[in-house]
Amino acid sequence: MEYKFRDIEKKWQQQWINTNAYKVSNVSDKPKFYVLDMFPYPSGAGLHVGHPLGYIASDIYSRFKRLKGFNVLHPMGYDAFGLPAEQYAIEHGVHPAVSTDQNINNFRRQLDNIGFCYDWDREVRTCDPGYYKWTQWIFLQLFNSFYNRKTNKAEKIDVLIASFEAEGNATHPIPNSQFPITAFTATEWKAFDEKTQQDILMQYRLAYCGYGEVNWCEALGTVLANDEVVNGVSERGGHPVVKKKLRQWYLRITEYADRLLEGLERIEFSESMKEMQTNWIGKSSGAEITFEIKRPPLTPPEGGDWQAAEQNRDNPTEEENRLWQRLRANQTGHHIRRQHIIDQYIVDFISIDKKVTIEVDGGYHNDAEQKQYDEVRTAFLKELGYEELRFTNEEVRNNIDAVVEAITQKLNSKPSVGQVSPSGEDLEGATLTVYTTRPDTIFGVDFMVIAPELDLVDQIKSAEQTTAVDEYIAYVKSRSERERQAEKKISGVFTGAYAVNPFDGREIPIWISEYVLAGYGTGAIMAVPCGDDRDFKFAQHFNIPITNIIGKHFNGEEANATKDAVLENSGFLNGTPMREAAEIVINKLEELGIGTRKVNFRMRDAAFSRQRYWGEPFPIQWKGGTAYPLSETELPLLLPEVDSYSPGPEGEGPLANIPEWVAKELETNTMPGYAGSSWYFLRYMDPKNEHAFCDRTVSDYWNQVDLYIGGTEHAVGHLLYSRMWTKTLYDLGHIGHDEPFKKLVNQGMIQGASRFVYRINGTNTFVSKDLLKSEEEYEGKKLDKLHVDVNFVDGYELDVEAFKKWRNNEHANAEFILENDKYICGSEVEKMSKSKFNTVNPDDLVNKYGADTFRMYEMFLGPVEISKPWDTKGIEGVHRFLKKLWRLFYDEVKGQVWNNDKATDAELKVLHKTIKKIEDDTERFSFNTGVSTFMIAVNELSDLKCHKKEILEPLLVLLAPYAPHIAEELYRRLQVSPSGGDLEGAFSILDANFPKFEAKYVTESTKDYPVAINGKTRTELTLDLSITQQEVEAIVLANETVQKWLEGKQPKKIIYVKNKMINVVI
């Protein structure tokens, strides 16, 4: 009777469905255990052998816990919204819902092959309205909440409004210090119009709207991710990419920064994972310091009475003021500032982002001299790319609405040219604010570096440096943030302006360089070259003199970031240890009102919208530029059908092309991929609930995910967002725990083992690998190295006939130069991907060897958390093991060989050794050594010719989590045979009890000790475990081998470590 895995696996999979074997109840006396796999995106390429790695690990663990008496929740579902489906729709015209559905079906079919114990009644799909209704609902919770810094948790926005009505915002200052309105009283709050009130509330909401830059590719008509932009052009097609500012939703995750850090102490993530999250959050403390800027002198234009013109402009008119009140604070949806210097001119108003200037002409513009001046000026500005709008005082006085409307329309119609930092009104008497973690080094500041995209640059650049600065900015605009950070080449330009050190009045040159990013801190740093490596290299490169404030700690060769120095060249700080100086400086700064103590986070608020179709619509309606939430009863807001997946007229999402949608003033952005995946683990608990995202009693029962398995690629994305959502839901009282995942196990990637063939360039002749001296040429002729499908390479040997037929007989006429009648391929380890022809489909392997073999082999490959290349060859060994196991029960010739004989001590020792090791290994996720242990056990039992039920039955229970089908078959056979009976009626192994380890069967009284001389093992001695040091010494010294090495000398020392080893030191 042979091992017919196909029949066995099919039979039990069906039987398990029939008996609802994997159904999980929310009510149980057993302790609960929640095992979760990271939410898969159902890609069109289907599963390759890398995908199920984590699923098999979690499946084994779930089954193990069930055997241990737990009520185990182990669900699966699909993160079904996402870009690939939309991209596929654009390319093939198939609706994303349709292709996603197909992909899911295929995904499911492939998963079912492998025999997982998922409770499929709990499946969820993020694109299902029954699911995204609750994603929208949670979004509304975020929108209708603010972070109360006093109670340190999220609270209803109503609480904030009540507080405003009672006492203004004294208790809850606006989080955004750049917002035009800073403080208001209760009376003022009540006097604000609705729009102003809503604008203010938006500054507090946990989900809020703002403006952010995106990579805009006009040719592709889409926004691109950073990694889709290479060298300033799109990866697909190489089209130019520009920065575009669009309205975006954000989540105020920064408010949770401290709690996200604190929570790490209460969860079992690997240290490296915690470190990554900690670094991402990037908490630092230091000071924000404001430096005055010494302005570059204005130089007069050619001809004209520029002085008079300047003077006129220095005193804003009544009309200018009135217009300003309508333009300030983004009321037009655009950031506008007034009295802005461009080169040697000052314009009344400007949108730097759109390169539009606005002039309000008073009477004095009628005199001839002024006219000439204006013409020169207009021409000059035009040259720089500015478009000028002019209005008369009368227009502003009599019909200001029309003026504002005209300005808004003009601004809407123009493309965005770059980032504008929302840095308040105008910057007259300009200052530069930097954030530093080392205020103690204030006297060592030799230059400043500011992000090139800051508006301030335009304002402070000198006439001489204008060209260089503008050229550099143009260069930086073409660079992605990633490229800027990764650039090794030092680059930058002096702005021509100087900041003034407040303590010694030293003038510090201000530079711009791409390595400073606008989004981090204030977008400006004070550079201390003697103490910071990058600053040092920058100073060296541009020959900026370096001030040494740390004496002998700085050798002039490289920077030294020490905090142990005593300060020199540091004015009033001379002689002060650095560690004390920071405090002194901060106090002094605060005293002078030019700086504040500041805790800074590297983490930014999370961008929460996409200009895409295939995502959750926001339950938001815009009325007169103000966002209003839909009511809960209007959920779900269904994703409508669209004719085209191209973006809206201003780069908005495709929803902007639907007239009815736009007419209802509904939000045209959709939510990003991580919306649905930030809370799915809660929905699995109560997947069909129509009245709540998850019933509170149910979430209280299942509580945290006890074990979460997934890749490190989610370290700082999904794993932070879902932690934040959980905390918000907890704060608002919807769930009872504030950390979603108790324990995280990371799974490594399975890489592809690519195979290559070598074709002589320009011919159809392929040369076998080992005949080549190099991969580039063969007998003086150049070679083409081509990927070949690994599925027709056996190890390294190419199946030549299969290769000829590959891809429609593409190589039908190929000729081969063979070695020993074989074609040997080259190899490389690469990412597993269709384009590299190195994917291996689990379906094929399951078909050939069975699910149990496949499961065990995936585990056998190596530790689950380590990346390793796939090698199909090795699967044979695992398959042989299962066949060998089968032969302990049934023989091909003799039939049943298992019996009810009493087990011997040796057999019991094998069993209990195995129980202990499997229990330990499974518990610590060392599944590869677990598989080895089974192999050793079966080898040993085969050697002992042990066919005893007493030994084999518990062994099957141990094996059941790893190879459930064969274990179930044999386990039930042990129950009904030899008397015969109904296998299906027998008791299932799924609910067996995990065998109990008993130490008495494995205790040893002796140990084979390695005996080392000076640390090198020379011989072995079998000694009683109870032996003493003295006895050991006597026996060791009497040993022949030891005596030989001693050469008559006395040993200095004999080290004896019980149960470990003996070392004789000579």
Place this chain on the structure above:
RNA sequence: GCCCGGGUGGCGGAAUUGGUAGACGCAGCAGACUCAAAAUCUGCCGUUCGCAAGGAUGUGAAGGUUCGAGUCCUUUCCCGGGCACCA
């Protein structure tokens, strides 16, 4: 560039707490069974010197700590993941 991993035979890996490096499996070699093949079974299998006994050497590289280092420390090289619109 920054942050986090990883590097052990021909290959995947083992060595759980600083204590016999290479368990288990693949590939390879030799043999048994067989008309033959498959399947199965037995033996060998890091490198090197040696007939052997036995020795030397060996965990990416270079140093160090220790009676003893794959494991701890310092420096360094290579590979993989992440860096905020892939999921």
